[in-house]
Amino acid sequence: MVTTDRRSGDRERIWGDRFGIEMGQYGQGSPGNRLTMANPWPRQDFNPPLPLGLPALALGQLFVNPRMTDPSLLPSPINPADDPLEDPLAKVRAQFDRAPYPRIPLDLLPAETHTYWHDFRTAYYRRNQKIANTEGRLMLDVGCGSGYGVLSMALANPGARIVGVDLSPASVDLAQKRLEHHGLGDRVEFHALAMEELSQLGMEFDYINCDELLYLQPDPADGLAAMKAVLKPDGIIRSNLHSLYQRFDYFKAQSLAHLIGLMDDNPGELEMGILTELMESLKDTTLLKMRIWDSEKMQNEQRVMMNLLFQRDRGFTIPQLFDYIDRSGLEFISMTDWQSWEVTDLFKDPENMPISIAFGLSEAPISDQLHFFDLIRSNHRLLDFWCGHPDAAQPWTALSDWEPEDWHQSRAALHPQLDTPEFAADLKNVVLKGTDLKLDQHLSLKWGWESVSSAIALGLLPLLEGMKTFTELADSLQQLRPVDPVTLEPIARSEVEAALRYLLSELGQAGYLLVELT
Template identity: 50%
Template sequence: MTAQIPTQQSVSASEMLEKIRQQFDNAPYPRVPIEKSPKDDANLLYFHNLTTSYYLRNQQVIDLKGKVILDAGCGTGYKTLILALANPEARIVGIDFSEESVRLAEKRLQFHGVDNVEFHVLLLEDLPKLGINFDYINCDDVLYLLEDATTGLQAMKSVLTPEGIIRANLHSSLQRANFFRAQKLFKFMGLMDNNPEEMELGIVRDIMKALKDGVLIKTQTWNPRSETENEAILANHMLVGDKGFTIPEFFAILRGAGLEFISMVNWMQWDVMELFKEPDNLPAYVAMCLPDLSDQEKLHLFELIHPNQRLLDLWCGHPEQGHSFTPIVEWTDSDWQNSKAYLHPQLKTPKFREDLTACVTELRAFPISQHLPLIRASSKY
């Protein structure tokens, strides 16, 4: 164990970037088997289809033909594959600064016969060099590794079309507090001075195995995956450059980048009303205060009460580019009579048609949740 080790602040930005690059070259992420396909995962396809975020912002259906989508920090290409399958009429571009990750991403897309995708080994801040403007940018599990998340968002904003949308996320400092403590422990022990490899991973396992079961660092961060999978340790206990944020800090970053909040990606899981036993019978003080809270304040209230989300995952875009519309609760009879219903692209399946037709024919309620549960599938360690 070293007496003194360099703190993250004492390491230069270029040195830290190189350490992160080495980690992902040595252990490309995510370690999803190349043959695995998300084609039957309705939730994943729903959230990665541009139709979803565009409709949330504008209450209009978008034509995906000719749209250009970026997977910023594509890693080994599993999310790129999801984007390609969810948006088959769009052109998909993937970038990553890890050459080994890009090699695996190209191999993955070739295996699945997807040909509307191209990849580039590129830093996020070098995006303008591509000379491409994007209608949608997916930046998943990337920003919290950057020295400055604002700079990363500004780079994406510079290549975003006026009505374009960015999906971005940061690690939650509240939900991830135990893992950040574990990272400090292994930094203190000198196990993260260099890029963690098999020897360091083995030492971590030995330490955790030797601790009593009731010791907090073990009960709060260790699980069966960590016993056998290097990825589980590298993504949590020894993730180089990892940082956590709160909702107010994320909103400050958005303002610094000149971007406007649209919605949380898994918005159904951020409803503060769902945290109370009787939403219609709230404590008087809460009932009085809630209506006056901004979106940011409601989300922050939720994370303070129930920080159960690994990622603060949201959609954002250029300010004041959303279309104006009348909320459904304010619709008149005329609005309802002249409305037109659209089926989300991910629901245009033979099984959906069969079940819907049967319910209409038999005058039964249609259980749409059987086809789209609307619970986002997300890695959570």
């Protein structure tokens, strides 16, 4: 066990306690120094002339210690053994008390993409294809950390009240200071509570955000059930799990840190220093180093702590995610970044994929489609999803499948995160100059359109005034562009409506517009 002082002998204690080694002061050895076993097993007369550098010590001992070949003795962050601690989250609490997460300056405002995912209207529309109002809504951020997520929720949801909870009192204190700094202290409240204690709040919530926490729970299904217990009947939960496949190499690195004793206690500067020295000393062609280590980026303490020395970090698969949702009595709504999970994007020619695969995927449940994608691409660090009470969703049809008569009964609005003075000024300027509208400069979605032509952008102008019906938008577009610029012939109403349907369908399905039936 590593003691709390940080004197030079601590490095010897880490390695000595872990491997049963007697050694001189770390880092002051010479080629003549030797390692000796404090309690050698039979047939282990091992005294090679090794330098006392960290890599030599680790590799030398690993090769001669038969206990290290027994997988049952190696702690695994992926499939952890029963935690002997009375409170299995004690180390997590200690880690975040020491360094609240995320470590973002108090005065920094979140980007528009961050507020997009924290906007209740994004999730509500995805489930119900209806445009919601945030005024008077009650929202909860579970595992609020240093309050950056609560700040995003407060900015993204005008008129809503936000409650933040975290098991780390130090994090809660910093979160309160962050919101007060931005003048939002009157719309938020914070409590030092664990997830299983949510019922103590005595409230029910329209929206619950649980970001970067569920994968730390002993059983994620219990965490989801705790949130379900305080969720309103039509409420929505957003949460996520670390992906086993995308982060597999980081979990290997965490197992390595466990193996050499760096996570026996709460990791600090000493443990980060040892791990950094180890990784820097490895050959650049070492596979693990190639996949996880960037010398420049790993100068960031938070990056090291949250990836390589993260207590109780675990990875999960799509089938596990659906199992947790099912066992908690909730219903899957959608992945939050749904367009980036499109199975057809995996294929060179989606129209000509193997027939058996195309048929199988078309008949497969959404859980199997997502699992298929994750096994092949594995590019999502987080399995980020929305869920809610069963049978709470309103039936709806994808915009691409609407009939012309459906469009005549519809209305549209800009997504609230696009409804800004900057976007309005840019849109007007684009229309006047005939240049492209750079959508990604205002709302950069992973799958979104980088830009649209001025001819398409023309149809968005009326939306700067607020929500408009399809008929109002068609009337406006016909007035703004009455004739064909090539033939100078009047543009038929049917052509105007076809162009408008394309615009609303494409930008609506991408998430830039909200389109609903009246």
